[in-house]
Amino acid sequence: MRHIISILMENESGALSRVAGLFSARGYNIESLTVATTEDPSLSRMTLVTSGTEDIIEQITKQLNKLIDVVKLMDMYECAHIEREMMLIKVRASDAGRDEVKRLAEIYRGRIIDVTSNLFTIELTGTSDKLDSFVEVLEPSDIIEVVRSGVMGIARGEKALRV
């Protein structure tokens, strides 16, 4: 099963490679990984999407917790949460196709952020499923470039991952 694990870690050089190294050394897979500093510059927040059986996820969270640089973590699937991913997608849009792409972008609540005579660059935010679905409805040969941020997650309500 797919899990979103959010990690607060010391903002030290090499912290990211400790996490990445742990996953490759123990044969766990990473579907996406995103990391940036938080409001406290000494802390980084990493969001990691992985999948595996319950036993494997348990091991992953335990092994992550064992890393000295990891301050705290949370498996988002243990609570109500919101997940978001951002995509920037450059699409060929000329002649008759131009209106069609614009309409699709509107349906998906995307924003066109760059335009040329035969291209649109669209910004789209949502769950990974939604982004996948948008890519699928486009004509594959029209897609020039896709950039995805990887998933971020946050718990709903009062619950929070903080020090």
Next chain:
Amino acid sequence: MELTGADIFVRCLAEEGVEFVFGYPGGAVLPIYDALYQQDKVQHILVRHEQAATHAADGYARATGKPGVVLVTSGPGATNAVTGIATAYMDSIPMVAFTGQVPTAMIGNDAFQEVDNVGITRPCVKHNFLVKDVNDLAETIKKAFYIATTGRPGPVVVDIPKDISTHKAPYKYPRRISMRSYNPVTRGHPRQIKKAIELMLSAKRPMLYTGGGVVLSNASKPLTEFARKLGYPITNTLMGLGAYPATDRQFLGMLGMHGTYEANMAMHNCDVLIAIGARFDDRVVGNVEKFCPTARIIHIDIDPASISKTVKVDVPIVGPVDQVLKEMLKLLKETSDTPDATAMQAWWKQIEEWRAMDCLKYTQDDEVIKPQYVVESLYKVTGGGAYVTSDVGQHQMFAAQFYKFDQPNRWINSGGLGTMGFGFPAAMGVQFAFPDETVACITGEGSIQMCIQELSTCRQYSLPIKIINLNNGYLGMVRQWQEFFYQGRYAMSYMESLPDFVKLAESYGHVGMQITRPADVEGALKEAMAMKDRLVFMDFLTDKTENVYPMVPAGAGQNEMILV
């Protein structure tokens, strides 16, 4: 007061009470060696290869419980040390290894003797640091010792660029350290402990299975009291030998791949398994599917990641083994419940039947020396009180089976990583810690050659180690597997062109002996042990084709042993 990084380094080590630093100099650590030269609080031991520095520090740590300290230079110095760091990591041994690094300005430029130490050691350390500012040096060293010695211990690497050693900073060694990201558990959960007590008292066929965690946690005493109070059978893993007295009736011997019949059968048939400071290693468990099919399992361990990693447990207790055992003892004394006496009688009757199989039996004839006989004779001659290190292979298993350790910290071997070349330098570390004790290294002609250069170190420091070389002319364990599982195709397991070990030892200024007849084994050992101030290299020519029994083949259940 401002000090150079090198002086800060030396002061910090003295503050930590470090007696010995095992190391080897080189360009990147010259300032540190210069500072070491000008003080007398910390003694530096010069080895002949960096791998030996790490094993010596490791042996020192295993025998004393104190962290072993290593100092090597950048590049090849650091990479040579990696095997020893990984060895310590796999067995959770407290160690702090300082590696030199090229000056900060040159990092990343492929400078002379540059290697990414932090990157290379990352998967085999508990943690590592690259010091980028001399102002952080003292605190980093404090953290390194703190991390290495607390929680589940392990090696920590501190990489020090050359310019950090020469830059100056005000010196202040922090007395205490706290880290928001590292807070090892200090006590087990009381409710889980109570639950465990209830379960273990309800057992009809209980079994205690204890590992290296008991030794590391210094919990041999509470464990012994606990096991005796319950009257339950107990087995130790390879790493846990000595934590419970091997000569005690309740002790069933080591378990696992080359464990005793009675220990493995009791494991397989028990209804409550009490695992303490053990990690269900594959060499213990064999086939996970067939492991302890009728048992409910209690697992005490300091490391939550060890719990339910390979085998699902019913009552997990995360905490230091000594604290949890003491708490359990207290509860056992308070409760009116006692183990089921009738069930225990029947269980012990069954166990005695298994024990009567005498699975370790062998016959010593008049012609060829059996390796088992050498270990048994060593046990007899040393009165069971020696520190015994070993390398890896058949001799390691014979040592574990036939030297009966009644005390912890006396049996020193590389259980997790299985590092050939470990035993001899580890013995040096032990001998430095206990100069007046008998330190024997049980090894083979394959393993000993992996760190044989240390004969020179032993000469320099007059270390009177007794090397017991079980020389069968084969990489014995490889040969055994080839005999059992590769239809006797002995690929590369025969050792040709062996040196004359007697002359070799003598050329380093030591005493060499070769023993070829069974009748001479005991006499030779006595003679060697009597040479209190000399290293004696005893080359025993042993049976070439002897195998280690019993054996649980890889992937089999614990009850599926190959007996003699």
